[in-house]
Amino acid sequence: MTVTADDFPAPAHTIEGYARVVGIEGAVAWLEPEQTASCGGCAAAASCGSPGLGSLAGRIKARRFPLDNRDALIVGERVVVGVTERALLKAALTAFALPMLAAFTAGGLAQWADGSNPVTMGAMIAGLFAGFLASRRMAHRLAARGELAPRFLRRAQQDETCR
Amino acid sequence: MTSDYKTIVRDGLWDNNGVLSMLLGMCPTMAMTTSATNGLGMGLATAAVMAASSFLVALFRRLISQEVRIPVFVLIVASMVTLVDLAMNAWMHALYKVLGLFIPLIVSNCLPLARLEAFAAKSKALPALVDGLFMGLGFTLALTLIGAVREILGSGTLFANASLLLGPPFKAMELRILPANMGVLMMILPPGGFLVTGLLVVVKRLFDLRAGKEIRMSGAHCAA
Amino acid sequence: MKETVMMMIGAALVNNVILARFLGLCSFMGVTTRIDTAAGMGLATTFVITVSSMADWAVQRYLLEAYGLGFLRTVTFILVIASAVQFTEMVIRKVSPSLFQMLGIYLPLITTNCAVLGVALLLAENHMSFIAATLFAFASAAGYSLVMVIFAGLRERLALASVPRLFAGPPIAFIVAGLLAMAFMGFSGISTV
Structure with missing residues (x-):
């Protein structure tokens, strides 16, 4: 039985995003979000940047966030995280x-x-x-009320990408 | 990066057309196509900017470091735009007045930046010049086409005011296709821009299907 | 006071940045697939447009006009806008890293948004007072955000409709945008400022 993304419906009004695990420190996993493009592209948009100082990599690094490593994630895994629309x-x-x-x-x-x-x-x-x-x-x-932190939703399937 | 010039030319003009395939540079496409002449003028101005900036970027590509490349690209495009702006103000004043804001706005037009990023930064000077020029000409083609459709349906003329805007030799191009009161005014107004562009993308897709190519579902990535 | 309100309505609705002036179309097509992302982008762009218009007004008045450097307008404005975006990014990062993490993606995309440069150039051509110029910029940006959110709502419903394959994606979005533009034409004449 193959497991597909449809088996894990996200709660209503959740925005999903893709992130990659870049480090594990004890019970906390550090993730970096994958960059999206304005014109509809996705992870492949390596040419995305902005007329500013610093590189794309630096910018993504600044957006690193921690997550409780309850699901035994390993470095390099792609996961789907979500934030609520209200957030x-x-x-x-x-x-x-x-x-x-x-x-x-x-x-x-x-x-x-x-x-x-x-x-x-x-x-x-x-x-x-x-x-x-x-x-x-x-x-x-x-x-402090925990409204801003992304929640872990599921592991990303092999070739799952955003629209 | 292929330096096969025929591919570059065909790519720029039709296969990978900036507007109809990559869906970049939408702002001037909708705004400046109220007549074929305006579309032609806008397109040529953009083509000039693209050719010049592609050439310069390719020439100096080894001197531009990865970190600052986008700001440098933007500055080069902005300088070329300023030159074209001043030149048009001086020598093509009527067209300059019509195009107004949209000449400086070539800087934020995704198309020059995207081509610089995707092609000029990685190839030699001459192929980059050709690519920039023909991408610009493809842009001109799309804009003139959209402008022509809107103008014929909207005011019944074709290339009206060509002589005023491009010079007396072009007076021969001014045509009247439909009687003056048969036009659909909406075509020259903003909604017409959106509708005609959407329909032309569909036409291009029909051509692509006929040629056996895949339909591209979304536009290309902007460089920034 | 009444003039100011009329001017703002004119900027937001009658001469709407997207549907009448055709600025900011790249993000209009790209970020409006969900209402929340459109709203986030709209707010971010409003902020950047307001702040960079403030800076551009100052540059125009005290630098370009004072020293007769009008021809440098394009280059300087683009630099000011890029700096405004950088400034916004830095400030948000300082204010709250968690906020930055949520909103960080929108900011780089705003720099080449035609709407920012377009609104700044429009300001430079009308000689308004500082507060009037800033209100004009804010109103234009608010109109932009409004249309983004409305269009996102339309597209969310469009995604559930069965569109012919040839029209799917950008073409049908353009056609719907054309209909929205027609609707907004109803505002013309409300404000002649």
Whole structure:
């Protein structure tokens, strides 16, 4: 009897992603996500990068995450991990919406109070950074509740790739 | 990397057409094809940028390290775009006004970057130049085709204003195919762009099927 | 105040970045297969567009116009945008590594998004005040995000329909996008700013 991906349906509203095990430390496995491309490609998109410093490899390394090694994973295995949709949305809102909100509030107040360009600019930058601090606090709270961590779903089948 | 020039030419013009096969460079494709002349102008500007930047990248490929290659590519493309922008502003002002924003936007057009990444960075200067040029010409072909369809269905003309935009010798190209009030206005508006492009991709797929090739289900990867 | 609101509605809906101005189509086609990824991408792009427009406004006013370097606009704007993306990545990484891990994939893809450069160039041509320019950029980006999410919803349903093989994938997506563009044409005339 062959086992296929259909035997392990993911819980509803879970986003799946592929990751590879890169290290085992006791009961914790370290995984690196596989890079996806914007135009629909997948693991094969080795040419993906960005006009920025540092390489793709460096960027992926920064996104390493730990997972409880309950299923006896070995280095080099490909696994499927998932995050809930709500988690992604909350993460995006925390990281992006909060600082913008703070920046615009500060900018709006400055424009109303003073009205000159440099002052507004300074206020918006200050608001942006204040927003980042608020964002950090929110993120800690989310992480403490375990909402941000990816969950192990299943081992990836041999030739399973994303669409 | 093959330096078989015939393959490079055919690839760029049709087989691996930037727009219809790889589905890159969608932004100018939809926006600047309200008439065949605009499509032609936009395509030629992009072809010039692609040819020049492919040539330069291939020439200096040994000096560009892996780490910074994408920023360097982008800078080269941006400089070429600036040159083309200034040249068009000076010598083809009417066309420059029509194309407007989309000339500087060639920088964020996936097609030049993708070709630099996939071809120019790994081959000699002359093949890279040919590849860049013919990929650009294939892009021009697609844009002119889409522009022609939209223009004929939308305003009934073909290559209207060609003489204004490309120069007096081109006046002979201006045609009127349908009477003025028979046009479907929507074709020249944004929805028409989406529809015509979608249908043309289907037409290309029909050709590919007839030739026995596989249909590509999704576009190529962007370099960034 | 009313002018500002009208300007923002114009930027978000009437002259929608994707459906009217045709910017950001690569990510529009690529990232809209699921609503949540579209929403994440939309938020990330909104942030980058807002921040880089702020920087681009300053560069345009205090550097390019002041010293007559207008022709360097393309090159400098692209550099500013790339730096803005780098800056965002660094900041998110510092703020929370777990956030970075979730959102990290979207950021590099935003750099060559035509929408970012396009909105910046549009700003440079209208001479607005700083706050107005930033609101314009934000509104354009919000319109972009809205359309991304709507289109993702459409595509999720499309994935369940039986599409002829010749049309499957990009062609039917374009045709549906055309219909969406037609729908958004209904907004024209609301704001003439």
